[in-house]
Amino acid sequence: MSEADRMDARARRWPPLWLPLLLLVSLTGCERDDAATAPASGPPDAVVMAVTAYAGAAPAFVAVAQGHFEREGLAVTVQRHLSGKEALDAVLQGKADVATVADLPIALAAAKGQPLSILATLSTQNDQAVVGRTDLGVWTPDALRGKRIGVTAGTSADFALDVLLVRQRLSRADVRVVDRKPRDLPDALAAGEVDAIATWEPYVADARRRVGDRAAVFSSGGIYESTFNLASSRRFALQRGETVRRLLAGLLRAEQLLARDPAACESIVAQALDKSPEEVRPLLARSRFSLALEQHLLVVLEDQGRWAMKNELVQAARPPNFLDAVYLDGLAAVKPRAVTIIH
Known part of the structure; x- marks a missing residue:
């Protein structure tokens, strides 16, 4: 029996007192x-x-x-x-x-x-972000030129990184992309294997904790959800x-x-x-x-x-x-x- 048939059968069983309530529910889209x-x-x-x-x-x-x-x-x-x-x-x-x-x-x-x-x-x-290390020269998004950026290839962070680079009038050719597993990105940043990482939560928060006051975070807010x-x-x-x-x-x-x-x-x-x-x-x-x-x-x-x-x-x-x-x-x-x- 289809959903429409079931609703019709219930409507025939229920007393008329319920009809106004059913109409209200349908109008409000609940x-x-x-x-x-x-x-x-x-x-x-x-x-x-x-x-x-x-x-x-x-x-x-x-x-x-x-x-x-x-x-x-x-x-x-x-x-x-x-x-x-x-x-x-x-x-x-x-x-x-x-x-x-x-x-x-x-x-x-x-x-x-x-x-x-x-x-x-x-x-x-809205939780995509690039996290850079200020002690490695990444203070602002435009400072990513020439930097090593860790990212997990083929994920939404990969796309968000390119969107952020375009906003800064940069391209993939202007940076060095390093492919890493998501859970390895905070460690790679903390160890200095990369200058910045592009990832999502909870790895953004993990990276900030690992790097402390040396972290510069550039959110994808307003660019990509x-x-x-x-x-x-x-x-x-x-x-x-x-x-x-x-x-x-x-x-x-x-x-x-x-x-x-x-x-x-x-x-x-x-x-x-x-x-x-x-x-x-x-x-x-x-x-x-x-x-x-x-x-x-x-x-x-x-x-x-x-x-x-x-x-x-x-x-x-x-x-x-x-x-x-x-x-x-x-x-x-x-x-x-x-x-x-x-x-």
């Missing part, structure tokens, strides 16, 4: 707290979720810890990775079903012709649409708890990130948690596709149609007003 998912029957549906220790993935951590996926009839196994790029690679290699991942790895994979699907944006962040998304292979989205819907329903419950009682979620996210609740609090404050599929996401992906081609990160004659990399039906069934992509 989503149902139970995410409109019927109780699951039969054995749990097994799902492997590849995640990274990042505050933007908080809805996934909360959904697991609070049993929201279990209530949706899912048995979710969490697979941990160092970056969203690695998590997405696990999906594309068939080692995981879904991944939490930033926008750039998605753009690169789609531009390479990988058959993937974006199921929803989980959060939006990254999104953190839930993605799968195209086959998974098309063949397991009901599983996708239940995953998103569980994440919607987590989103509602993050909005209603963020303090209750701090310890959950802190454990996932191996941080203290005090360290996690500002990280959560920098994120906007809202399941969505917005037109702006396609605009960003298209910009990143062109950037990747220009820097020869992918070999393609032109950027792909990123609309083909979006699966709309799952979120449309759970949170329809959050789907604003033109299709």
